[in-house]
Amino acid sequence: MKISEAAAASGCHLETIRYYERIGLLSKAARRDNGYRVYTHAEVERLRFITRGRELGFSLEEIQSLLALAEQTDMPCADVDRMARQHLADIQGRIQALQRMAQELARTIEGCAGGARARCAILGDLQAPVDRTAPNTSSAPKGGRRAAAGRPGAGP
Amino acid sequence: MKISEAAAASGCHLETIRYYERIGLLSKAARRDNGYRVYTHAEVERLRFITRGRELGFSLEEIQSLLALAEQTDMPCADVDRMARQHLADIQGRIQALQRMAQELARTIEGCAGGARARCAILGDLQAPVDRTAPNTSSAPKGGRRAAAGRPGAGP
DNA sequence: CTAAAGTCCGTAGTCGCTCCGGAGTCAAGT
DNA sequence: ACTTGACTCCGGAGCGACTACGGACTTTAG
Structure with a gap:
């Protein structure tokens, strides 16, 4: 199937699929004569795995580890x-x-x-910080990007 | 005071102060003869306002609006x-x-x-998605960056 | 006087996409 | 046969909010 079909089947945005390929999370897709990417069922499954992992909040790095683990089916999953x-x-x-x-x-x-x-x-x-409860000055995030999970209409 | 002191006084990372200046959230700091930035009490207060706003999860854009509103002290705060x-x-x-x-x-x-x-x-x-409860296929984030709020030890 | 610490600057990297423009390809309709 | 519109390709830039780096300079402590 073509990339748009793979996108529909996996729930992953078309451009994101290309992005995953670019960063090596997906191996390079096979091509037709015209240069269009072709996707197999297995690749769509991998894509679904990734998408699902993202939905659960795993980072792409974590997902890569999980995929690597998933490929060795004969060991315990501890x-x-x-x-x-x-x-x-x-x-x-x-x-x-x-x-x-x-x-x-x-x-x-x-x-x-x-x-x-x-x-x-x-x-x-x-x-001025509230300080009504704890003597702790900095009680919040500090060390990361802004959270945006679950924001319904984020983005243009 | 110097930038490192302003950083300590505001709880804002030194490089972040420079960053805020670069993007125009802070006006350009005055300089000493040697080129070092000098900060007044008022500037440190502004910086604290920003830091505090970030701790509460406001975006820099929102904070800029809040600062603008804060400067007009004679109107209701609706x-x-x-x-x-x-x-x-x-x-x-x-x-x-x-x-x-x-x-x-x-x-x-x-x-x-x-x-x-x-x-x-x-x-x-x-x-494969769980689908044990709702017919809703995509129940999760989807539209945003990864949330990282409150991660205690994020970063290298 | 020397070494360490602090400051300057611009640039690049981070994460996970998303959008852009320009070019080529394909399928359907006239 | 030709046009139109949808699809695909690619590399690169942009987002938000920083953080890190490297090389030059200044200040401070011993």
């Missing part, structure tokens, strides 16, 4: 299990961080009665 | 409030998406009894 658990813990950490964020933000919003800007609690809280 | 609420909703959406992710992953992990790779439930689930 390491797969370990990776999955590690990843789950990671996600839970992110959830907690976001929950802290949401809590602080909600508290800040509550404090703002809609008065004059000079006494706006939101802006005030932004200027 | 729009600040609106932005904050919108942002809170956004965060809550992300939390939900991650929770779905975690749930699915946990279910997948549970199904894996640690047997042979050929019957590894995790890898199996990656190959």
Whole structure:
């Protein structure tokens, strides 16, 4: 099948397929005489594996490891299990961080009665950390890209 | 004060300060004779505002709007409030998406009894979506960068 | 006086795509 | 046969928010 069909079958964007090939996550697809890529069922399955992994929040690097593990079918899957658990813990950490964020933000919003800007609690809280609970100065992300998971209409 | 002191005082990484200046989020800092940047208390406050906003998950663009709003102290803060609420909703959406992710992953992990790779439930689930509950095929992120919020030790 | 630490600058790399433009190819309709 | 429109190719640039690097310079401590 052609790339657009493979895209439809795998749920992966066409350009993303080419991207995966470019970075070596997929091996180079076979070509027809006209230069068009051809995909086999197996390749579409691999693509689905990747897409699914992305949906579960694995990085492409992690997915590559998982694929490598998946190819050795004769060994116990303890390491797969370990990776999955590690990843789950990671996600839970992110959830907690976001929950802290949401809590602080909600508290800040509550404090703002809609008065004059000079006494706006939101802006005030932004200027100086809240520090109402813990002595911990920096309670939040700090070490990463902005989270965008689950944002319904992100992107142009 | 010098840039390293401003960094320490604001909790913002030194290189990040320069980055903010480069992209125009901070105006160009004054310089000493030797070319070193000098920062005033007000600039450090602005920097803290930005850092704090980032900690709460606002984008730099949102922060720029907030800063602009903060500078007009004589109007009601309804729009600040609106932005904050919108942002809170956004965060809550992300939390939900991650929770779905975690749930699915946990279910997948549970199904894996640690047997042979050929019957590894995790890898199996990656190959074909679970579909144990909803007819909804794509329940997850899809439209964004990888979330990394709250990852404690991210980076080399 | 020397060595270490700090600062400068511009550039490139990170992640995971997504979009662009220009060129070639193909299938359907007139 | 010809046109139209859809599809595919490719390399490269752009996003967001940094972070790292390298080479030149200055300051500071011993």
